[in-house]
Amino acid sequence: MRNPRTVVVDDSRFMRGLITDLLDDGGIPVVGEAKDGQEALEVIADEQPDVVTMDLEMPRMNGIEAVERIMAENPTPVLMLSAYTDDDAEVTFEALEKGAVDFFAKPGGEVSMEVSRLGDQLIETIRTVADADLEQANRAERSATAAGAAAATTATPSAASTPSGEAFDDTRTVVIGSSTGGPNAVETVLSELPGGDCRVLIVQHMPEAFTSRFATRLDEATRAYDVQEATDGARIGAGEALVAKGGKHMEITGYRSGRIRVGLIDDDLGHSVMPAVNVTMESAAETITDPLTGVILTGMGADGADGICAIQDAGGPTIAQDEDSCVIYGMPKRAVEAGCIDTVCPLDDVAATIRELV
Structure with a gap:
């Protein structure tokens, strides 16, 4: 198991010490610390670490500015450390757009107790981030920006009719699962x-x-779909999208007259992540009778492999992002190894593959 050399950046001496202790206990060497982004640039240049943990709000130079400078001057995988606040959520997404690979949410309250409890998860995340494909992490951001600009300026045909005026018989349901780099x-x-x-x-x-x-940002990035965070009992039809709510599983509980109803589950159901891709895909395969497609994108772990197999068993075509375009080739790899993927393609070709099915 790889133990990546790590630099810890945080304006709190207490937090720097806490994170360093957690990483030391997990066998991950901390080769440097910094109290702000400016100092981080110097430490990174001297130590050439495998990964950096980066706080968001710091004096002199904040986390976003630091990430942008790191990617320009000394590209290194960065894991953002973010608090559970709306403001930090927005800033975290900005950091991901600047090239950060992933983020780890720092709980509030008794910080030392909470972070210690999540120490194993932090260590696993750092190991994963250290192995990320930085070129793809930055390329994904550029592709998303270009796609969003195109969507904002290009009219999209209505689902109600084809150019010849013929009505569509069916609307395809697409279930997308992703994690790191997603x-x-x-x-x-x-x-x-x-x-x-x-x-x-x-x-x-x-x-x-x-x-x-995340749902709001997706909604702002495309004119073609109305995107919302899932709520218990929410329904969607053609031209609409739901993002599974964090900390809960999303299952399809009903399907009638072209509209899907979802339910939220508080029980972990034996899964190590919430929401789990498997829960949504398996319930979709069981419930939806119209055309159904499963998509597995970049991410660590094996979640989604069972779900994508359920969709394939139900007769739905399945798609996985290829290794070369993934930030982390974990989830797609496990799905491919399970023998349940019909098409493997670069990220830029995933939507085109779905379009062909439609």
């Missing part, structure tokens, strides 16, 4: 999907405080 990848795909021709369910591994803002 926010930009999901935005790229959703921005290029045919407007109104699909119902879209999105399961991104993300804490509760961040999924609402």
